[in-house]
Amino acid sequence: MSWDVSYYHTIDVGDTLVTAGRTVTEADVGSFAGVSGDDNRLHTDATSMADSTFGERIALGPLVFSMTTGLPWGRRPSEERDAIVAFYGVDSLRFTGHTFVGNTIHVESTVAAKTPADREDAAGIVRYETEVVDQDDETVLYCDPIVLFECACRDGPKRVPSPFPHPKRPPSLQN
Incomplete structure (x- = not known):
């Protein structure tokens, strides 16, 4: 099997992405509360x-x-979207402010780290430092999303198995 340079190898630590804004609507809150089953009065009782x-x-x-997780998707080049195998996880998730119906948020994300994958079917893992910022330039959320990128294979795409093939927690989360 022969390998080309993957999209992962074109990503550099320090690369940034800023999304367009998106206004949080009444329908967003109502639909998400219904889907998630979270009918807490904080979200549903005006x-x-x-x-x-x-x-x-x-x-x-x-x-x-x-x-x-969704806002950056449309800003990624099609080559990057095609090279993403999985949303691998998230670290350091914190809500630092409130978001209300009618607020407009956008995402600011920077590549913080790259780690080559220790497997032949994936090129590497990218960790992003990400902030969600509202219309008043206040950070309302920060987190470090982690994304798994596939390798580039001239013989065609290869199905990448789950990084956790057994239904148990990875060793790093078993503490």
């Missing part, structure tokens, strides 16, 4: 939240995080 310290409902944190 009347009780009007008298709260927040003054209104707040968007679900996992919704904002989901937008964090």
